[in-house]
Amino acid sequence: MSPSAHPRTPDSTHVPLPGPAAPSAPSQADLLDFARRTAADASLVASLPLDPQGRTWIRLDGPGGSEAWLIGWPPGTGTGWHDHGGSHGAFATAAGTLKEDSLAARLPTEGWKTLELAEDLDRSRSVEAGKGRAFGPHHVHEVRNESTTEHTISVHAYYPPLPLIRRYSRTGAVLRLEHVERPEDWQ
Template identity: 70%
Template sequence: MPDLSTPARPRTAPLTGGPSAAELFSFVRRTAADTPLVASLPLDPEGRTWLRLDGPDGSEAWLIGWPPGTGTGWHDHGGSRGAFAAAAGALTEDSLTVQLPTEGWTSLELTDGVDRTHTLTDGRGRAFGPHHVHQVRNVSPATHAISVHAYHPPLPLMRRYRRTGALLRLEEVERPEDWG
């Protein structure tokens, strides 16, 4: 198994063109502060809801509603850089502090100390590069959360992982046509 105590080198060329992660972060924070837009999102008590937004410079953007107790599971963004911010309620992000390769593996054993957890509220958020693996959850038992997300380039795919202790396994690769 690869040594994950130091960041892996990217297997793909660096992303060029389009908005930077910092520009995406600025966009999601501004959009999260747009109270009428956030209030316009229909909320479902059972499942996540979403609204496609016009992101900056060809990026993909979404306003997403999270019922209590819902989450994404572990995933990456197919090599896209991105950002997200809480617009209402609170979200918890669990992420890894090491840069994982985006391709060429199906199972990795993670070393101690690579996990980070962030609680995001009130316009707080995160920007990330193309090798970011995380899960996002609404841990509240009673309150919806709403967030804004942006990615560049628009998501070519998402890889879904299963995490069992220190073991991270690739479970599925989803493509935009799978998202209906």
């Protein structure tokens, strides 16, 4: 009788052999490392076409199935307030400086159109060339190039790939959900 045809008895145990390991999801640290290394790739950064009027981008292959982008920011451009639909992420600046304003609070993701924010939730930071930032799945922020003369270039990575982006407007302490974008809106 061949080994594969050997009958199993009730007291025998079957131990499956380990198969190939499933790739693990990239962590915030993995995404930040990728963004920093990619932002340091001078030839890739130089390949991005820059437009004086609007942001430009190239889609990249991120680690572990993540979504990644190389983005050019003309002077004075920004994202407005938004979140990343439950994905965690990171970004690193390759050239210039990005300014990030964020909220130090976990907001509900469903069931509201307008929220009044408590005091002391605002955070602000500058992310200069060579620097980066990672964030969790409930991060709400706006990012912009405040320069009046120079483009900024950055690398962004998200996992899981962005299922949606919620766009907000803000007036003082009031944050209002304006609309939801789906991947087909930006790809």
